[in-house]
Amino acid sequence: MLTLSCPYCGVQCDETELAAGGEAHLKRYGPESSPEEFESYLFVRENPKGVHLERWRHAHGCGKWFHAARCTMTLEVFGTYPAQTLAPPQELVEKILAKRPGWTWREFGQSDMEGAQA
Amino acid sequence: MSELATITRHAERGMITLRADLSDGTVGEAVRAATGHAIPAAGKIAGDGTKGVLWMSPDELLIMVPYDTVDAALEQIVTALSGVHHLAVNVSDARAVFTVAGDDAREVLARLCPVDLHAQSFGVGDFRRTRLAQVPAAFWQHETGFDVVCFRSVGDYAEGVLRRSAQGTPTGALG
CATH class of the missing domain: 3.30.1360.120 (Probable tRNA modification gtpase trme; domain 1)
Structure with a gap:
Protein backbone atom coordinates (compact mmCIF):
# COMPACT_ATOMS: atom_id res chain seq x y z
CA MET A 1 0.00 0.00 0.00
CA LEU A 2 1.42 3.34 -1.06
CA THR A 3 0.63 6.48 0.92
CA LEU A 4 1.81 9.91 -0.17
CA SER A 5 1.50 13.21 1.63
CA CYS A 6 -0.24 15.82 -0.53
CA PRO A 7 1.88 18.99 -0.40
CA TYR A 8 -1.21 21.17 -0.91
CA CYS A 9 -3.64 19.91 1.73
CA GLY A 10 -1.23 18.00 3.97
CA VAL A 11 -3.39 14.88 3.86
CA GLN A 12 -1.83 11.42 3.98
CA CYS A 13 -3.36 10.10 0.77
CA ASP A 14 -3.98 6.46 0.21
CA GLU A 15 -2.98 5.15 -3.22
CA THR A 16 -6.66 4.71 -4.11
CA GLU A 17 -7.30 8.43 -3.60
CA LEU A 18 -4.62 9.30 -6.14
CA ALA A 19 -4.31 9.15 -9.89
CA ALA A 20 -0.88 8.31 -11.27
CA GLY A 21 0.43 10.75 -13.87
CA GLY A 22 3.59 9.09 -15.05
CA GLU A 23 7.04 10.57 -15.07
CA ALA A 24 7.73 14.04 -13.68
CA HIS A 25 9.71 16.90 -15.21
CA LEU A 26 9.08 15.97 -18.85
CA LYS A 27 9.99 18.76 -21.18
CA ARG A 28 7.31 19.29 -23.79
CA TYR A 29 8.61 19.71 -27.31
CA GLY A 30 5.95 21.11 -29.59
CA PRO A 31 5.88 22.74 -33.03
CA GLU A 32 9.28 23.62 -34.54
CA SER A 33 11.03 20.89 -32.55
CA SER A 34 13.05 18.16 -34.20
CA PRO A 35 11.53 14.70 -34.69
CA GLU A 36 14.05 13.32 -32.17
CA GLU A 37 13.00 15.83 -29.52
CA PHE A 38 9.32 15.17 -30.12
CA GLU A 39 9.94 11.44 -29.93
CA SER A 40 11.75 11.92 -26.62
CA TYR A 41 8.81 13.89 -25.27
CA LEU A 42 6.33 11.24 -26.34
CA PHE A 43 8.16 8.01 -25.69
CA VAL A 44 11.52 8.23 -23.93
CA ARG A 45 11.12 7.49 -20.23
CA GLU A 46 13.47 6.79 -17.35
CA ASN A 47 11.98 3.59 -15.90
CA PRO A 48 14.63 3.16 -13.19
CA LYS A 49 15.03 0.35 -10.70
CA GLY A 50 15.48 2.76 -7.82
CA VAL A 51 14.39 6.27 -6.94
CA HIS A 52 11.99 7.72 -9.49
CA LEU A 53 10.37 11.16 -9.78
CA GLU A 54 6.68 10.86 -10.56
CA ARG A 55 3.56 12.96 -11.04
CA TRP A 56 0.48 12.21 -8.98
CA ARG A 57 -2.91 13.87 -8.78
CA HIS A 58 -4.87 14.04 -5.54
CA ALA A 59 -7.97 13.01 -7.47
CA HIS A 60 -10.24 12.13 -4.54
CA GLY A 61 -9.23 15.24 -2.64
CA CYS A 62 -8.03 18.71 -3.51
CA GLY A 63 -7.58 17.73 -7.16
CA LYS A 64 -4.08 19.18 -7.44
CA TRP A 65 -1.08 17.69 -9.23
CA PHE A 66 2.08 17.14 -7.24
CA HIS A 67 5.40 15.36 -7.62
CA ALA A 68 6.77 12.50 -5.56
CA ALA A 69 10.18 10.86 -5.21
CA ARG A 70 9.66 7.16 -4.69
CA CYS A 71 11.82 4.06 -4.96
CA THR A 72 10.33 1.66 -7.48
CA MET A 73 12.08 -1.29 -5.83
CA THR A 74 11.39 -0.78 -2.11
CA LEU A 75 8.40 1.63 -2.41
CA GLU A 76 10.21 3.95 0.00
CA VAL A 77 8.85 7.48 -0.38
CA PHE A 78 11.50 10.19 -0.07
CA GLY A 79 9.13 13.10 -0.27
CA THR A 80 6.52 15.03 -2.23
CA TYR A 81 6.66 18.57 -3.59
CA PRO A 82 4.35 20.91 -5.52
CA ALA A 83 4.21 20.61 -9.30
CA GLN A 84 4.99 24.27 -10.04
CA THR A 85 8.69 23.58 -10.45
CA LEU A 86 11.15 22.36 -13.05
CA ALA A 87 13.37 20.45 -10.63
CA PRO A 88 13.07 18.61 -7.31
CA PRO A 89 13.99 20.70 -4.24
CA GLN A 90 17.71 20.51 -3.41
CA GLU A 91 16.81 19.31 0.09
CA LEU A 92 15.03 16.30 -1.37
CA VAL A 93 17.88 15.51 -3.77
CA GLU A 94 20.30 15.54 -0.83
CA LYS A 95 17.99 13.27 1.15
CA ILE A 96 17.94 10.77 -1.71
CA LEU A 97 21.71 10.98 -2.24
CA ALA A 98 22.33 10.40 1.47
CA LYS A 99 20.55 7.07 1.20
CA ARG A 100 21.41 6.21 -2.40
CA PRO A 101 24.93 7.49 -3.11
CA GLY A 102 25.52 8.03 -6.80
CA TRP A 103 21.82 8.35 -7.61
CA THR A 104 21.07 10.17 -10.84
CA TRP A 105 17.83 10.83 -12.64
CA ARG A 106 18.11 12.68 -15.96
CA GLU A 107 20.08 15.82 -15.11
CA PHE A 108 19.33 15.62 -11.37
CA GLY A 109 21.33 13.87 -8.67
CA GLN A 110 25.05 13.15 -8.82
CA SER A 111 25.90 15.77 -11.44
CA ASP A 112 23.91 18.39 -9.49
CA MET A 113 25.99 17.75 -6.42
CA GLU A 114 29.27 17.79 -8.30
CA GLY A 115 28.24 21.03 -9.94
CA ALA A 116 27.34 22.54 -6.60
CA GLN A 117 30.67 21.54 -5.08
CA ALA A 118 32.78 22.75 -7.99
CA MET B 1 -26.74 -7.58 14.50
CA SER B 2 -26.83 -4.12 15.91
CA GLU B 3 -26.66 -0.70 14.33
CA LEU B 4 -23.40 1.20 14.77
CA ALA B 5 -24.95 4.51 13.80
CA THR B 6 -28.08 6.02 12.32
CA ILE B 7 -27.89 7.27 8.74
CA THR B 8 -30.07 10.23 7.80
CA ARG B 9 -30.33 11.59 4.28
CA HIS B 10 -31.06 15.30 4.11
CA ALA B 11 -33.50 16.71 1.62
CA GLU B 12 -31.68 19.89 0.73
CA ARG B 13 -28.68 21.98 1.72
CA GLY B 14 -27.73 25.31 0.22
CA MET B 15 -24.22 25.13 -1.23
CA ILE B 16 -22.05 27.60 -3.09
CA THR B 17 -18.72 26.69 -4.60
CA LEU B 18 -16.23 29.54 -4.53
CA ARG B 19 -12.92 29.44 -6.35
CA ALA B 20 -10.56 32.35 -5.80
CA ASP B 21 -7.22 33.28 -4.33
CA LEU B 22 -8.01 32.50 -0.68
CA SER B 23 -5.11 34.63 0.56
CA ASP B 24 -6.83 37.72 -0.89
CA GLY B 25 -8.32 39.73 1.98
CA THR B 26 -11.36 40.71 -0.08
CA VAL B 27 -12.29 37.03 -0.46
CA GLY B 28 -12.06 36.49 3.29
CA GLU B 29 -14.30 39.48 3.93
CA ALA B 30 -16.87 38.33 1.37
CA VAL B 31 -17.00 34.87 2.94
CA ARG B 32 -17.34 36.34 6.41
CA ALA B 33 -20.12 38.67 5.29
CA ALA B 34 -22.07 35.78 3.74
CA THR B 35 -21.59 33.17 6.47
CA GLY B 36 -20.25 34.91 9.58
CA HIS B 37 -17.17 32.69 9.48
CA ALA B 38 -13.56 33.24 8.45
CA ILE B 39 -11.88 31.01 5.86
CA PRO B 40 -10.89 27.81 7.67
CA ALA B 41 -7.42 26.30 7.69
CA ALA B 42 -6.64 23.41 5.33
CA GLY B 43 -8.68 20.32 6.21
CA LYS B 44 -11.06 22.17 8.49
CA ILE B 45 -14.65 23.39 8.53
CA ALA B 46 -15.68 26.73 9.98
CA GLY B 47 -19.23 26.86 11.29
CA ASP B 48 -21.53 23.91 10.63
CA GLY B 49 -23.56 22.27 7.89
CA THR B 50 -26.32 24.86 8.12
CA LYS B 51 -24.04 27.85 7.80
CA GLY B 52 -20.39 27.12 7.33
CA VAL B 53 -17.29 27.17 5.16
CA LEU B 54 -15.45 24.03 4.05
CA TRP B 55 -11.85 24.05 2.81
CA MET B 56 -11.93 22.07 -0.43
CA SER B 57 -8.53 22.85 -1.96
CA PRO B 58 -5.94 25.66 -1.87
CA ASP B 59 -8.18 27.76 -4.14
CA GLU B 60 -11.66 26.41 -3.47
CA LEU B 61 -14.24 26.70 -0.70
CA LEU B 62 -17.65 25.13 -0.30
CA ILE B 63 -19.99 27.54 1.42
CA MET B 64 -23.07 26.15 3.16
CA VAL B 65 -26.09 28.32 3.82
CA PRO B 66 -29.79 27.52 4.35
CA TYR B 67 -31.30 26.32 1.05
CA ASP B 68 -33.76 29.20 0.65
CA THR B 69 -31.08 31.85 1.18
CA VAL B 70 -28.60 30.58 -1.43
CA ASP B 71 -29.51 33.11 -4.10
CA ALA B 72 -29.19 36.02 -1.70
CA ALA B 73 -25.85 34.76 -0.35
CA LEU B 74 -24.53 34.17 -3.87
CA GLU B 75 -25.58 37.67 -4.93
CA GLN B 76 -23.83 39.07 -1.86
CA ILE B 77 -20.59 37.21 -2.61
CA VAL B 78 -20.55 38.09 -6.31
CA THR B 79 -21.15 41.76 -5.48
CA ALA B 80 -18.45 41.78 -2.81
CA LEU B 81 -15.97 40.18 -5.20
CA SER B 82 -16.62 42.37 -8.22
CA GLY B 83 -13.24 43.17 -9.72
CA VAL B 84 -11.61 40.18 -8.00
CA HIS B 85 -10.87 37.13 -10.16
CA HIS B 86 -13.22 34.46 -8.83
CA LEU B 87 -15.90 31.89 -9.62
CA ALA B 88 -18.99 31.51 -7.43
CA VAL B 89 -21.78 29.11 -8.39
CA ASN B 90 -24.90 27.79 -6.70
CA VAL B 91 -24.33 24.02 -6.54
CA SER B 92 -27.05 23.24 -3.99
CA ASP B 93 -28.56 20.48 -6.09
Missing part, protein backbone atom coordinates in the same frame (compact mmCIF):
# COMPACT_ATOMS: atom_id res chain seq x y z
CA ALA B 94 -25.24 18.88 -7.06
CA ARG B 95 -24.70 16.93 -3.88
CA ALA B 96 -26.45 14.53 -1.55
CA VAL B 97 -25.93 15.07 2.18
CA PHE B 98 -26.03 12.45 4.93
CA THR B 99 -25.60 12.52 8.67
CA VAL B 100 -23.98 9.52 10.32
CA ALA B 101 -24.80 9.86 14.02
CA GLY B 102 -24.02 7.60 16.93
CA ASP B 103 -21.25 6.52 19.24
CA ASP B 104 -19.65 4.32 16.60
CA ALA B 105 -20.13 6.67 13.63
CA ARG B 106 -16.39 6.75 12.99
CA GLU B 107 -16.35 2.98 12.55
CA VAL B 108 -19.01 3.25 9.85
CA LEU B 109 -16.82 5.65 7.84
CA ALA B 110 -13.57 3.85 8.62
CA ARG B 111 -14.98 0.79 6.86
CA LEU B 112 -15.51 2.78 3.67
CA CYS B 113 -12.80 5.43 3.52
CA PRO B 114 -8.97 5.17 3.52
CA VAL B 115 -8.74 7.73 6.31
CA ASP B 116 -7.20 7.53 9.77
CA LEU B 117 -10.39 8.02 11.78
CA HIS B 118 -8.95 7.33 15.21
CA ALA B 119 -10.28 9.79 17.80
CA GLN B 120 -6.75 11.17 18.25
CA SER B 121 -6.32 11.79 14.52
CA PHE B 122 -9.73 13.08 13.42
CA GLY B 123 -11.84 15.28 15.67
CA VAL B 124 -14.68 17.77 15.71
CA GLY B 125 -14.15 20.45 13.08
CA ASP B 126 -11.91 18.28 10.89
CA PHE B 127 -12.93 17.99 7.26
CA ARG B 128 -11.64 15.55 4.66
CA ARG B 129 -12.31 14.94 0.99
CA THR B 130 -11.72 11.32 0.18
CA ARG B 131 -13.10 8.17 -1.38
CA LEU B 132 -16.25 6.56 0.03
CA ALA B 133 -16.17 2.96 -1.22
CA GLN B 134 -16.08 3.60 -4.98
CA VAL B 135 -17.11 7.24 -5.19
CA PRO B 136 -15.60 10.61 -4.26
CA ALA B 137 -17.04 12.06 -1.07
CA ALA B 138 -16.21 14.39 1.78
CA PHE B 139 -17.11 14.47 5.44
CA TRP B 140 -16.60 16.49 8.57
CA GLN B 141 -17.10 15.70 12.23
CA HIS B 142 -19.46 17.60 14.51
CA GLU B 143 -20.68 17.08 18.06
CA THR B 144 -23.12 14.26 17.26
CA GLY B 145 -21.35 12.45 14.45
CA PHE B 146 -20.34 13.08 10.85
CA ASP B 147 -21.92 14.82 7.89
CA VAL B 148 -21.09 13.22 4.55
CA VAL B 149 -21.48 14.84 1.14
CA CYS B 150 -21.15 13.18 -2.25
CA PHE B 151 -22.44 13.85 -5.73
CA ARG B 152 -26.20 13.41 -6.04
CA SER B 153 -25.77 11.10 -9.03
CA VAL B 154 -24.17 8.54 -6.70
CA GLY B 155 -26.31 9.44 -3.68
CA ASP B 156 -28.29 6.20 -3.72
CA TYR B 157 -25.10 4.18 -3.89
CA ALA B 158 -23.57 6.14 -1.00
CA GLU B 159 -26.71 5.72 1.09
CA GLY B 160 -26.62 1.98 0.43
CA VAL B 161 -23.00 1.48 1.43
CA LEU B 162 -23.41 3.70 4.50
CA ARG B 163 -26.46 1.74 5.70
CA ARG B 164 -24.73 -1.56 5.06
CA SER B 165 -21.60 -0.36 6.81
CA ALA B 166 -23.64 0.71 9.84
CA GLN B 167 -24.59 -2.91 10.51
CA GLY B 168 -22.50 -5.17 12.69
CA THR B 169 -20.67 -4.97 15.96
CA PRO B 170 -18.15 -2.25 16.84
CA THR B 171 -14.47 -3.13 16.99
CA GLY B 172 -13.63 -0.39 19.49
CA ALA B 173 -10.31 0.10 17.71
CA LEU B 174 -10.82 3.77 16.94
CA GLY B 175 -10.82 5.11 20.49
Whole structure:
Protein backbone atom coordinates (compact mmCIF):
# COMPACT_ATOMS: atom_id res chain seq x y z
CA MET A 1 0.00 0.00 0.00
CA LEU A 2 1.42 3.34 -1.06
CA THR A 3 0.63 6.48 0.92
CA LEU A 4 1.81 9.91 -0.17
CA SER A 5 1.50 13.21 1.63
CA CYS A 6 -0.24 15.82 -0.53
CA PRO A 7 1.88 18.99 -0.40
CA TYR A 8 -1.21 21.17 -0.91
CA CYS A 9 -3.64 19.91 1.73
CA GLY A 10 -1.23 18.00 3.97
CA VAL A 11 -3.39 14.88 3.86
CA GLN A 12 -1.83 11.42 3.98
CA CYS A 13 -3.36 10.10 0.77
CA ASP A 14 -3.98 6.46 0.21
CA GLU A 15 -2.98 5.15 -3.22
CA THR A 16 -6.66 4.71 -4.11
CA GLU A 17 -7.30 8.43 -3.60
CA LEU A 18 -4.62 9.30 -6.14
CA ALA A 19 -4.31 9.15 -9.89
CA ALA A 20 -0.88 8.31 -11.27
CA GLY A 21 0.43 10.75 -13.87
CA GLY A 22 3.59 9.09 -15.05
CA GLU A 23 7.04 10.57 -15.07
CA ALA A 24 7.73 14.04 -13.68
CA HIS A 25 9.71 16.90 -15.21
CA LEU A 26 9.08 15.97 -18.85
CA LYS A 27 9.99 18.76 -21.18
CA ARG A 28 7.31 19.29 -23.79
CA TYR A 29 8.61 19.71 -27.31
CA GLY A 30 5.95 21.11 -29.59
CA PRO A 31 5.88 22.74 -33.03
CA GLU A 32 9.28 23.62 -34.54
CA SER A 33 11.03 20.89 -32.55
CA SER A 34 13.05 18.16 -34.20
CA PRO A 35 11.53 14.70 -34.69
CA GLU A 36 14.05 13.32 -32.17
CA GLU A 37 13.00 15.83 -29.52
CA PHE A 38 9.32 15.17 -30.12
CA GLU A 39 9.94 11.44 -29.93
CA SER A 40 11.75 11.92 -26.62
CA TYR A 41 8.81 13.89 -25.27
CA LEU A 42 6.33 11.24 -26.34
CA PHE A 43 8.16 8.01 -25.69
CA VAL A 44 11.52 8.23 -23.93
CA ARG A 45 11.12 7.49 -20.23
CA GLU A 46 13.47 6.79 -17.35
CA ASN A 47 11.98 3.59 -15.90
CA PRO A 48 14.63 3.16 -13.19
CA LYS A 49 15.03 0.35 -10.70
CA GLY A 50 15.48 2.76 -7.82
CA VAL A 51 14.39 6.27 -6.94
CA HIS A 52 11.99 7.72 -9.49
CA LEU A 53 10.37 11.16 -9.78
CA GLU A 54 6.68 10.86 -10.56
CA ARG A 55 3.56 12.96 -11.04
CA TRP A 56 0.48 12.21 -8.98
CA ARG A 57 -2.91 13.87 -8.78
CA HIS A 58 -4.87 14.04 -5.54
CA ALA A 59 -7.97 13.01 -7.47
CA HIS A 60 -10.24 12.13 -4.54
CA GLY A 61 -9.23 15.24 -2.64
CA CYS A 62 -8.03 18.71 -3.51
CA GLY A 63 -7.58 17.73 -7.16
CA LYS A 64 -4.08 19.18 -7.44
CA TRP A 65 -1.08 17.69 -9.23
CA PHE A 66 2.08 17.14 -7.24
CA HIS A 67 5.40 15.36 -7.62
CA ALA A 68 6.77 12.50 -5.56
CA ALA A 69 10.18 10.86 -5.21
CA ARG A 70 9.66 7.16 -4.69
CA CYS A 71 11.82 4.06 -4.96
CA THR A 72 10.33 1.66 -7.48
CA MET A 73 12.08 -1.29 -5.83
CA THR A 74 11.39 -0.78 -2.11
CA LEU A 75 8.40 1.63 -2.41
CA GLU A 76 10.21 3.95 0.00
CA VAL A 77 8.85 7.48 -0.38
CA PHE A 78 11.50 10.19 -0.07
CA GLY A 79 9.13 13.10 -0.27
CA THR A 80 6.52 15.03 -2.23
CA TYR A 81 6.66 18.57 -3.59
CA PRO A 82 4.35 20.91 -5.52
CA ALA A 83 4.21 20.61 -9.30
CA GLN A 84 4.99 24.27 -10.04
CA THR A 85 8.69 23.58 -10.45
CA LEU A 86 11.15 22.36 -13.05
CA ALA A 87 13.37 20.45 -10.63
CA PRO A 88 13.07 18.61 -7.31
CA PRO A 89 13.99 20.70 -4.24
CA GLN A 90 17.71 20.51 -3.41
CA GLU A 91 16.81 19.31 0.09
CA LEU A 92 15.03 16.30 -1.37
CA VAL A 93 17.88 15.51 -3.77
CA GLU A 94 20.30 15.54 -0.83
CA LYS A 95 17.99 13.27 1.15
CA ILE A 96 17.94 10.77 -1.71
CA LEU A 97 21.71 10.98 -2.24
CA ALA A 98 22.33 10.40 1.47
CA LYS A 99 20.55 7.07 1.20
CA ARG A 100 21.41 6.21 -2.40
CA PRO A 101 24.93 7.49 -3.11
CA GLY A 102 25.52 8.03 -6.80
CA TRP A 103 21.82 8.35 -7.61
CA THR A 104 21.07 10.17 -10.84
CA TRP A 105 17.83 10.83 -12.64
CA ARG A 106 18.11 12.68 -15.96
CA GLU A 107 20.08 15.82 -15.11
CA PHE A 108 19.33 15.62 -11.37
CA GLY A 109 21.33 13.87 -8.67
CA GLN A 110 25.05 13.15 -8.82
CA SER A 111 25.90 15.77 -11.44
CA ASP A 112 23.91 18.39 -9.49
CA MET A 113 25.99 17.75 -6.42
CA GLU A 114 29.27 17.79 -8.30
CA GLY A 115 28.24 21.03 -9.94
CA ALA A 116 27.34 22.54 -6.60
CA GLN A 117 30.67 21.54 -5.08
CA ALA A 118 32.78 22.75 -7.99
CA MET B 1 -26.74 -7.58 14.50
CA SER B 2 -26.83 -4.12 15.91
CA GLU B 3 -26.66 -0.70 14.33
CA LEU B 4 -23.40 1.20 14.77
CA ALA B 5 -24.95 4.51 13.80
CA THR B 6 -28.08 6.02 12.32
CA ILE B 7 -27.89 7.27 8.74
CA THR B 8 -30.07 10.23 7.80
CA ARG B 9 -30.33 11.59 4.28
CA HIS B 10 -31.06 15.30 4.11
CA ALA B 11 -33.50 16.71 1.62
CA GLU B 12 -31.68 19.89 0.73
CA ARG B 13 -28.68 21.98 1.72
CA GLY B 14 -27.73 25.31 0.22
CA MET B 15 -24.22 25.13 -1.23
CA ILE B 16 -22.05 27.60 -3.09
CA THR B 17 -18.72 26.69 -4.60
CA LEU B 18 -16.23 29.54 -4.53
CA ARG B 19 -12.92 29.44 -6.35
CA ALA B 20 -10.56 32.35 -5.80
CA ASP B 21 -7.22 33.28 -4.33
CA LEU B 22 -8.01 32.50 -0.68
CA SER B 23 -5.11 34.63 0.56
CA ASP B 24 -6.83 37.72 -0.89
CA GLY B 25 -8.32 39.73 1.98
CA THR B 26 -11.36 40.71 -0.08
CA VAL B 27 -12.29 37.03 -0.46
CA GLY B 28 -12.06 36.49 3.29
CA GLU B 29 -14.30 39.48 3.93
CA ALA B 30 -16.87 38.33 1.37
CA VAL B 31 -17.00 34.87 2.94
CA ARG B 32 -17.34 36.34 6.41
CA ALA B 33 -20.12 38.67 5.29
CA ALA B 34 -22.07 35.78 3.74
CA THR B 35 -21.59 33.17 6.47
CA GLY B 36 -20.25 34.91 9.58
CA HIS B 37 -17.17 32.69 9.48
CA ALA B 38 -13.56 33.24 8.45
CA ILE B 39 -11.88 31.01 5.86
CA PRO B 40 -10.89 27.81 7.67
CA ALA B 41 -7.42 26.30 7.69
CA ALA B 42 -6.64 23.41 5.33
CA GLY B 43 -8.68 20.32 6.21
CA LYS B 44 -11.06 22.17 8.49
CA ILE B 45 -14.65 23.39 8.53
CA ALA B 46 -15.68 26.73 9.98
CA GLY B 47 -19.23 26.86 11.29
CA ASP B 48 -21.53 23.91 10.63
CA GLY B 49 -23.56 22.27 7.89
CA THR B 50 -26.32 24.86 8.12
CA LYS B 51 -24.04 27.85 7.80
CA GLY B 52 -20.39 27.12 7.33
CA VAL B 53 -17.29 27.17 5.16
CA LEU B 54 -15.45 24.03 4.05
CA TRP B 55 -11.85 24.05 2.81
CA MET B 56 -11.93 22.07 -0.43
CA SER B 57 -8.53 22.85 -1.96
CA PRO B 58 -5.94 25.66 -1.87
CA ASP B 59 -8.18 27.76 -4.14
CA GLU B 60 -11.66 26.41 -3.47
CA LEU B 61 -14.24 26.70 -0.70
CA LEU B 62 -17.65 25.13 -0.30
CA ILE B 63 -19.99 27.54 1.42
CA MET B 64 -23.07 26.15 3.16
CA VAL B 65 -26.09 28.32 3.82
CA PRO B 66 -29.79 27.52 4.35
CA TYR B 67 -31.30 26.32 1.05
CA ASP B 68 -33.76 29.20 0.65
CA THR B 69 -31.08 31.85 1.18
CA VAL B 70 -28.60 30.58 -1.43
CA ASP B 71 -29.51 33.11 -4.10
CA ALA B 72 -29.19 36.02 -1.70
CA ALA B 73 -25.85 34.76 -0.35
CA LEU B 74 -24.53 34.17 -3.87
CA GLU B 75 -25.58 37.67 -4.93
CA GLN B 76 -23.83 39.07 -1.86
CA ILE B 77 -20.59 37.21 -2.61
CA VAL B 78 -20.55 38.09 -6.31
CA THR B 79 -21.15 41.76 -5.48
CA ALA B 80 -18.45 41.78 -2.81
CA LEU B 81 -15.97 40.18 -5.20
CA SER B 82 -16.62 42.37 -8.22
CA GLY B 83 -13.24 43.17 -9.72
CA VAL B 84 -11.61 40.18 -8.00
CA HIS B 85 -10.87 37.13 -10.16
CA HIS B 86 -13.22 34.46 -8.83
CA LEU B 87 -15.90 31.89 -9.62
CA ALA B 88 -18.99 31.51 -7.43
CA VAL B 89 -21.78 29.11 -8.39
CA ASN B 90 -24.90 27.79 -6.70
CA VAL B 91 -24.33 24.02 -6.54
CA SER B 92 -27.05 23.24 -3.99
CA ASP B 93 -28.56 20.48 -6.09
CA ALA B 94 -25.24 18.88 -7.06
CA ARG B 95 -24.70 16.93 -3.88
CA ALA B 96 -26.45 14.53 -1.55
CA VAL B 97 -25.93 15.07 2.18
CA PHE B 98 -26.03 12.45 4.93
CA THR B 99 -25.60 12.52 8.67
CA VAL B 100 -23.98 9.52 10.32
CA ALA B 101 -24.80 9.86 14.02
CA GLY B 102 -24.02 7.60 16.93
CA ASP B 103 -21.25 6.52 19.24
CA ASP B 104 -19.65 4.32 16.60
CA ALA B 105 -20.13 6.67 13.63
CA ARG B 106 -16.39 6.75 12.99
CA GLU B 107 -16.35 2.98 12.55
CA VAL B 108 -19.01 3.25 9.85
CA LEU B 109 -16.82 5.65 7.84
CA ALA B 110 -13.57 3.85 8.62
CA ARG B 111 -14.98 0.79 6.86
CA LEU B 112 -15.51 2.78 3.67
CA CYS B 113 -12.80 5.43 3.52
CA PRO B 114 -8.97 5.17 3.52
CA VAL B 115 -8.74 7.73 6.31
CA ASP B 116 -7.20 7.53 9.77
CA LEU B 117 -10.39 8.02 11.78
CA HIS B 118 -8.95 7.33 15.21
CA ALA B 119 -10.28 9.79 17.80
CA GLN B 120 -6.75 11.17 18.25
CA SER B 121 -6.32 11.79 14.52
CA PHE B 122 -9.73 13.08 13.42
CA GLY B 123 -11.84 15.28 15.67
CA VAL B 124 -14.68 17.77 15.71
CA GLY B 125 -14.15 20.45 13.08
CA ASP B 126 -11.91 18.28 10.89
CA PHE B 127 -12.93 17.99 7.26
CA ARG B 128 -11.64 15.55 4.66
CA ARG B 129 -12.31 14.94 0.99
CA THR B 130 -11.72 11.32 0.18
CA ARG B 131 -13.10 8.17 -1.38
CA LEU B 132 -16.25 6.56 0.03
CA ALA B 133 -16.17 2.96 -1.22
CA GLN B 134 -16.08 3.60 -4.98
CA VAL B 135 -17.11 7.24 -5.19
CA PRO B 136 -15.60 10.61 -4.26
CA ALA B 137 -17.04 12.06 -1.07
CA ALA B 138 -16.21 14.39 1.78
CA PHE B 139 -17.11 14.47 5.44
CA TRP B 140 -16.60 16.49 8.57
CA GLN B 141 -17.10 15.70 12.23
CA HIS B 142 -19.46 17.60 14.51
CA GLU B 143 -20.68 17.08 18.06
CA THR B 144 -23.12 14.26 17.26
CA GLY B 145 -21.35 12.45 14.45
CA PHE B 146 -20.34 13.08 10.85
CA ASP B 147 -21.92 14.82 7.89
CA VAL B 148 -21.09 13.22 4.55
CA VAL B 149 -21.48 14.84 1.14
CA CYS B 150 -21.15 13.18 -2.25
CA PHE B 151 -22.44 13.85 -5.73
CA ARG B 152 -26.20 13.41 -6.04
CA SER B 153 -25.77 11.10 -9.03
CA VAL B 154 -24.17 8.54 -6.70
CA GLY B 155 -26.31 9.44 -3.68
CA ASP B 156 -28.29 6.20 -3.72
CA TYR B 157 -25.10 4.18 -3.89
CA ALA B 158 -23.57 6.14 -1.00
CA GLU B 159 -26.71 5.72 1.09
CA GLY B 160 -26.62 1.98 0.43
CA VAL B 161 -23.00 1.48 1.43
CA LEU B 162 -23.41 3.70 4.50
CA ARG B 163 -26.46 1.74 5.70
CA ARG B 164 -24.73 -1.56 5.06
CA SER B 165 -21.60 -0.36 6.81
CA ALA B 166 -23.64 0.71 9.84
CA GLN B 167 -24.59 -2.91 10.51
CA GLY B 168 -22.50 -5.17 12.69
CA THR B 169 -20.67 -4.97 15.96
CA PRO B 170 -18.15 -2.25 16.84
CA THR B 171 -14.47 -3.13 16.99
CA GLY B 172 -13.63 -0.39 19.49
CA ALA B 173 -10.31 0.10 17.71
CA LEU B 174 -10.82 3.77 16.94
CA GLY B 175 -10.82 5.11 20.49
